[in-house]
Amino acid sequence: MAGRLRGAALAGCLGLCGTALALLAVVLLRAYVLRPAPGPRVWGRRPELGFELSARDRRELKEALRGAIKIQTVSFSPDDQNTTALAEFGNYIKKVFPAVFSAKFIQHEIIGEYSHLFTVQGSDPQLTPYMLLAHMDVVPASQEGWVAPPFSAEERGGFIYGRGTMDNKNSAIGILQALEFLLRKDYRLRRSFYIGIGHDEEIYGHKGARKIADLLEARGVKLSFLLDEGSAILDGFIKGIKAPVAVIGITEKGALTVKLSVEKEPGHSSAPPKETSIGILAGALSRLEQNPMPNMFGHGPEIRTLEHLASEFTFPLNLIMTNLWLFSPIVSRILQQMPSTNALIRTTTAITMFNAGIKTNIIPPSAKATVNFRIHPSQKAEEVLEIIKTTIADDRVKIDVQETFDPNPISPWDNQAFGVQIFRRTLLDVFPEVSSVAPGICIANTDSRHFAKLTDAIYLFNPLIIKPDDFLRIHGLNERISVEGYEKQVEFLYQLIQNSDIKKLPEPHANSHEL
Ligand SMILES: CCCCCCCC/C=C\CCCCCCCC(=O)N[C@@H](CC(C)C)C(=O)O
Ligand SMILES: [Zn+2]
């Protein structure tokens, strides 16, 4: 009897081991043998390309950005902007970029009073134009907590400190700087392009970018691609990836901002009701925070980001990322642990404003709060609103939608996508240390969504190497950019404009480096 039991146990154990071995074999086979062949290789590395800056150029480039940071172009709320500063910014760029403003083939227009549209006419009208987008307005900055005042543009330890150094005067000034340098070298552009500099991106872009887009649409413009802020070369964001990787946004999340309010009879605090307006609203807010929106990992482009980066991961993570069909439940659990990666896999919930109460001994007549949701690419605003209502489940809480839009459509990412190939080419030229370029999601919002009718190829990427600590500075304290990083950004744009001048993408060839 005991022998038979031992035999059965042994057989069971063998069966189990066999299953485990078979599973391992399938994993290894898929990972190393059945791995999809890499796409055609398009670009080869090129020797030094000649973006050489004299000491004077360097000083000029740095001072141009510092001067722009000092102009307090703050967007406080949709009807409160520092319009004096916005106008000053317009005068400033005219002064700092004389070649751009005097070139015969560049048309400059002011749109919506303070935004700027440049039409740079290339010599070959057959080539479809592209667009570079940026914004000049910034979010407010507290005076406390900064190592240097937020509008001082002080230089410390190789960094320029100030609101707008990463979001997004670096792009607005960087694009014009790159063009100024090219014009001074008498570079004659072949492909036309547009530069848009919005003045109200931080308050939804209705008067700036939206109007620029409407004007271009009325002129019948179609774009081969559009590049805006929204992602970067990420260093240290993803556990298990050592080298910096360029993640280019191919979509951005949607947004839904709701105002919640509770009204209750005021009265004497000595005989309070069971719940005050503050207590009711606080309960609703707590339910929203305690019940995050569903984890959507695998339903949007986040999975493509990991697949593209799979070979960058150290063992055994590389194996896991190559086999997301098997490991995605574990991966999605890991991603939700950090705020920046959690934002990739779900609609996020952020309680951003709370106002209530009059005096210590008055029952508060009303309580108000604002909650800002960023919608995952696989969901729609309507669906999110339904979840909010079910989660709050209290009719005393009034829900008013303030601003909402669905996620952007997904832009093309393949060997025929002109913009993507130009970004790869330019990254290879300017950031040789970046070994991978992957499609990703912009977790915030940009002005680019207003241009959806002009092109299906909208990309979100700032050519800056950023670490998790830098990300916290955007809209936070001590926003800064390194002088070296800014020079590289200008070099990237300088090279991008030239690389975009090619008529058509080269045929794939075998012996070149692939990003
Ligand atoms: C795969 C890995 C991790 C992902 C981590 C994400 C890291 C992203 C890096 C840089 C992103 C910078 C994005 C900055 C764009 C901010 C633009 C902005 O503030 N827009 C406003 C617009 C709104 C409509 C008012 C916003 O609040 O989103
Ligand atoms: Zn921005």
Ligand SMILES: [Zn+2]
């Ligand atoms: Zn911003």
